[in-house]
Amino acid sequence: MISKEFLLYLLVLAGTTYLVRMIPLVLCKKKIENRFLLSFLHYVPIAVLSAMTIPAIFYATDSILTATVGFAAAIILAYFGQSLVTVAAASCACVLIAELIAKLF
Amino acid sequence: MEQNSFKKGIVDGLPICVGYFAVSFAFGIFAVGQGLTWLEAVLISVTNLTSAGQLAGVPIIAGGGTFAELAVSQLVINSRYSLMSVSLSQKLSGKVKLWQRFIIAFGNTDEIFAVATANPGLVGSRYMYGLIITPVLGWSGGTLLGAVAGDILPAIVVTSLGVAIYGMFIAIVVPQIKRERSAAVCAGIAVALSCAFYFVPALSKVPSGFTIIICAIAAALIAALLFPLPRKEGAADDK
Structure with a gap:
């Protein structure tokens, strides 16, 4: 059912992905003391997530308009401290409603 | 203050699990559409646990591309994980052993990384295992369901689920921006x-x-x- 060829592909795919994650985590065992490096690493998560979200979210649905509705809903709910599930689910629900309305016209 | 409760990890992983379910559902549909079997799609999800890399990899596999092409595509797309792993290494408690780092590394996705680093203190291996296991289940389960039953959901619903992951990112970023x-x-x-x-x-x-x-x-x-x-x-x- 699973061909040898596919297994080789899988090995390359999963192997590369794993090595990229594993090597730095295993090598950086010591606590970094350098203040600048610590500051840099402190800002990495927010920088990565921000760059991944914008502008990509605006192209995640069928139209920029409905995506913007989902984006706005997520921003507002997150601003008022809602949990990850609530924000994600409400954002999807708002896009669905917007898509349904858009289909009417 | 150190967070090392497996249960807390599971709880913190739940939203990721839900978000992953939605995204991997779309991946399952995509993989089968590209000509892969449902088993192949699920195997890819279980062993890779990454969205963009898998999306780029499947057409290469389905189209009979070279191994080099596949490896380079993953190196490029997933290079951000190296940066996150360096950052995560500083967040792990001193009690986390070397062999445990080999396991935790497998689960260092954008979302798991984001939630782990959002903890106020250091995190231990048990917390990380909990935080990884629920998203893995969501990611594999969603892929399976999308691959075998992708056409039961209306296209409009699948489209709407596309913003789930970004919604989660926003929920992580905005409170920190406020602070x-x-x-x-x-x-x-x-x-x-x-x-x-x-x-x-x-x-x-x-x-x-x-x-x-x-x-x-x-x-x-x-x-x-x-x-x-x-x-x-x-x-x-x-x-």
């Missing part, structure tokens, strides 16, 4: 750069895997120069 002005500046720079890579014709040819790591490094560097963390003991886990 720290420096985080707002950092996010602003990252967004401006990623928009430049998307809209400026000369820059838009750069593969998206590269653009994310370039944007992240540049924004974090500038923020670190402008707003270095206060000099104190254990500055990595401040607040």
Whole structure:
């Protein structure tokens, strides 16, 4: 059912992905003391997530308009401290409603 | 203060699990559409646990591309994980053993990384296992369901689920922006750069895997120069 060829592909795919994650985590065992490096690493998560979200979210649905509705809903709910599930689910629900309305016209 | 409860990890992983379910459902549909079997799609999800990399890899596999092409595509798209692993290494408790790092590394996705580093203190291996296991189940389960029953959901619902992961990112970023002005500046720079890579014709040819790591490094560097963390003991886990 699973061909040898596919297994080789899988090995390359999963192997590369794993090595990229594993090597730095295993090598950086010591606590970094350098203040600048610590500051840099402190800002990495927010920088990565921000760059991944914008502008990509605006192209995640069928139209920029409905995506913007989902984006706005997520921003507002997150601003008022809602949990990850609530924000994600409400954002999807708002896009669905917007898509349904858009289909009417 | 150290977080090492397996149960807390599971609870914190639940939203990721839900978000992953939605995204991997779409991946399952995509993989089968490309000509893979449901088993192949699920195997890819279980062993890779990454969205963008898998989406790029499947057409290469389905189209009979070379191993080199496949490996390079993953290196480029997933290079951001290296940066996250360096950052996560500083967040792990000193009690986390070397062999446990080999396991935790497998689960260092964008979302798991984001939730782990959002903890106020250091995190232990048991917490990380909990935080990884629920998303793995969601990711594999969603892939399976999308692959075998993708056409039962109306297209419009699948489309709407596409924003789930971004909604989660926003839920992580916005509270931090509210707390720290420096985080707002950092996010602003990252967004401006990623928009430049998307809209400026000369820059838009750069593969998206590269653009994310370039944007992240540049924004974090500038923020670190402008707003270095206060000099104190254990500055990595401040607040």
